[in-house]
Amino acid sequence: MGKRRKAREVALQFLYQLDQHGAEDPTPHGDEFWARHPVDPDTQAFADALVRGAKQQQPKIDQLLAQYAEHWDLDRMAVVDRNILRMAAYELLWAPDVPPKAVINEAIEIAKKFGTTESSRFINGVLDRILREQRATSA
Template sequence: MGKRRKGRELALIILYELEFRPGETERLLKEFWQDHPALPEVQAFADSLVRGTLEHGPEIDRLIAANAAHWSLARIALVERNILRLAAYELLCRSDIPEKVAINEAIELAKLYGSQESGAFVNGILDQIRLKLRPPQQAPA
């Protein structure tokens, strides 16, 4: 498994745990890294994803809600919700990560941790977000 993929997976686990321990980010991160040692670059990448996702949380949640047709954010399962948040953060704020990579990695996480339909569900919402953030260029007439 690549370092960035492992970092995303660990970031997802941390974000999921934070759902049950809101406001305990620093404590949870310290405990998590003590219990799950990782290569320094994996830990740094996961930390940056977690902190960025949390920092931009309200904006990310609005973006997801606006693009999840017929789904309120509260109705989206916790795993899928946090996968969407993580990938939306990458699409919104991480120009160093190609859009297709962010979306494909989210789909893989959804297949691994979600239900049978999670990959397609996550893909559909993230593709809408991608189109909203960067509309396709029109060909000159």
């Protein structure tokens, strides 16, 4: 498994933990989380950037998810799916160094590993809609 995949998986676990505790700021939870999930410094730095970025942009991201995840209320969405979507939406919209197809493919693979049997299709559909809409808006 590549370092970026590992970082995304660890970031998902951190986001999941924050979501379960209703925490908005990852800072007070970072030391404890990283002590329980040790990874190499590069992997931790990338994962931490994903977590901080997703949390910082969460109000905007959640607004997009509510718009593009038709017939799904964010609070009723599976916690894993919701956090994969938040992390991937952050990368799609605020991390231009990562190709959009790579972001979506990584999110799908992580959903297959951590989500339900329906998660990967659901996540693919929502992220594809976000990407198409953002491209149309910026064109």
